[in-house]
Amino acid sequence: MQNAEKVIEFFKEICDIPHASYDEKRIGDYLVDFAEKRGLSYRRDGIGNVLIKKPASIKGCNAPAVIIQGHMDMVYVRESDCPYTYEEGIKLIEEDGFLRADGTSLGADDGIALAYGLALLDSEDIAHPDLEVVFTVQEEVGLYGAEHFDCSDLKGKYLINIDTEQEGVFFTSCAGAVRADLVLPVERVRLENMRRLTVELYGLAGGHSGMEIHLGRPNAIVIMMRLLLSMGGLANICSIECDGKTNAIADHCKALLYVSPEKADNIAARLSKTVAEFNAEFEGVDEIKLRTTLGDVESAMCWTKDCHRSVLGALIMIPNGVIGMSGDIPGLVETSANPGILVSEDNKVTVSFCIRSSVRDKKEFVLDKLESVAAMSMGDLIRFSDYPQWEYRENSMLRDMAMDSYRELFGREPKASAIHAGLECGYFAERITDVDIISIGPDQFDVHTTRERVSLDSLGRVWQLIQKLLELLSR
Numbered sequence: 001m002q003n004a005e006k007v008i009e010f011f012k013e014i015c016d017i018p019h020a021s022y023d024e025k026r027i028g029d030y031l032v033d034f035a036e037k038r039g040l041s042y043r044r045d046g047i048g049n050v051l052i053k054k055p056a057s058i059k060g061c062n063a064p065a066v067i068i069q070g071h072m073d074m075v076y077v078r079e080s081d082c083p084y085t086y087e088e089g090i091k092l093i094e095e096d097g098f099l100r101a102d103g104t105s106l107g108a109d110d111g112i113a114l115a116y117g118l119a120l121l122d123s124e125d126i127a128h129p130d131l132e133v134v135f136t137v138q139e140e141v142g143l144y145g146a147e148h149f150d151c152s153d154l155k156g157k158y159l160i161n162i163d164t165e166q167e168g169v170f171f172t173s174c175a176g177a178v179r180a181d182l183v184l185p186v187e188r189v190r191l192e193n194m195r196r197l198t199v200e201l202y203g204l205a206g207g208h209s210g211m212e213i214h215l216g217r218p219n220a221i222v223i224m225m226r227l228l229l230s231m232g233g234l235a236n237i238c239s240i241e242c243d244g245k246t247n248a249i250a251d252h253c254k255a256l257l258y259v260s261p262e263k264a265d266n267i268a269a270r271l272s273k274t275v276a277e278f279n280a281e282f283e284g285v286d287e288i289k290l291r292t293t294l295g296d297v298e299s300a301m302c303w304t305k306d307c308h309r310s311v312l313g314a315l316i317m318i319p320n321g322v323i324g325m326s327g328d329i330p331g332l333v334e335t336s337a338n339p340g341i342l343v344s345e346d347n348k349v350t351v352s353f354c355i356r357s358s359v360r361d362k363k364e365f366v367l368d369k370l371e372s373v374a375a376m377s378m379g380d381l382i383r384f385s386d387y388p389q390w391e392y393r394e395n396s397m398l399r400d401m402a403m404d405s406y407r408e409l410f411g412r413e414p415k416a417s418a419i420h421a422g423l424e425c426g427y428f429a430e431r432i433t434d435v436d437i438i439s440i441g442p443d444q445f446d447v448h449t450t451r452e453r454v455s456l457d458s459l460g461r462v463w464q465l466i467q468k469l470l471e472l473l474s475r
């Protein structure tokens with residue numbers, strides 16, 4: 001078996017070439033040049049994805065081809081006092097068994113996949129079947145490269161995606177996601193001599209709607225709905241806003257209310273009391289901060305009574321947080337919904353959701369619920385970009401082979417896992433009939449930060465595992 005020397009050599013070459021998302025032209029040129037120099041057939045598509053093919057190492061091998069896949073872009077972050085510019089590339093430091101970068105992110109996510117791929121394509125002494133090595137662009141900014149990659153000339157029946165960060169953990173499934181906007185009509189009426197009351201919820205922990213949804217943290221949009229509903233008809237709503245992201249748990253929300261001047265102080269006190277009750281409910285999980293500001297007495301256009309009832313009634317029913325857990329993988333969130341943005345306009349309010357599931361039908365079920373909520377309030381549900389899930393396979397020869405090999409090689413117990421976020425595997429699973437996929441990678445820490453580092457020992461072990469798998473798959 002080859003040691004990881006070549007892999008590290010290629011990784012160093014990759015680090016010399018700036019390759020942040022959207023700036024993959026030079027790294028793509030380098031890959032194409034690599035293929036040309038070795039007489040390997042390749043294809044580069046219109047957006048920059050590169051496919052390089054290499055025939056089996058053994059003549060007459062008729063085992064099915066294996067696809068090796070990773071992404072060529074990286075998340076580039078730089079400390080303000082870093083002496084190197086982006087154009088100077090990544091300066092590597094080897095320290096305590098880790099590889100890290102001097103003052104920037106490292107880009108082992110996913111440069112290491114490129115390095116493994118190139119070392120395979122370059123090798124003359126590794127046994128493997130036909131290889132189809134796919135390097136995509138713009139993974140970090142929404143899986144754009146994989147979304148637009150044409151799989152029709154791929155012959156591989158096995159796909160090894162190298163883009164995870166824990167050695168010995170074999171990913172076998174990922175969630176698909178869809179963005180949907182719930183639009184509810186609003187009617188207004190002019191109210192005279194009312195006192196302005198601004199209500200702000202802030203300081204919530206928030207978090208990633210895929211990776212942190214299982215923590216049960218309160219969503220500021222949902223908390224605001226509960227708070228407003230608890231006021232009965234005492235508060236007239238002028239607007240509610242949350243300028244968040246669909247894929248982040250809402251950590252703030254602001255409402256502009258109008259109340260009768262003589263009840264204003266009482267109402268503010270009641271809001272504080274209700275938020276204190278919510279905080280008791282979320283004790284040990286999160287803390288909601290409340291700021292109320294009383295303003296002038298003025299006239300304002302607020303939601304009508306009917307609209308107040310129907311819109312708040314609808315918004316209190318929106319699905320939020322974990323909807324269901326996986327039956328196959330313990331601890332994995334299977335389906336979730338996250339309202340992340342809320343926009344008020346004169347005649348409508350719009351709540352934007354990110355709905356994730358590793359099972360297509362369950363994602364559809366959540367969308368159906370939202371559609372019903374919309375219909376009951378004469379509103380609309382608009383669906384946007386959808387990326388496919390990679391569903392768990394009961395029978396996966398590749399997963400079993402990888403886990404057995406890992407156990408045999410290193411005497412350690414591997415783990416099959418899945419994530420409640422998107423991986424490029426979803427697109428390949430959707431487009432290549434019957435493809436058997438695993439996602440692997442060496443131990444990496446603090447990815448996407450200037451502390452990003454990869455374990456050299458782990459990098460070596462994953463390299464051995466890849467070689468072993470290819471040897472088995474060439475039989």
Ligand SMILES: [Zn+2]
Nearest residue numbers: 109110139163
């Ligand atoms: Zn990655």
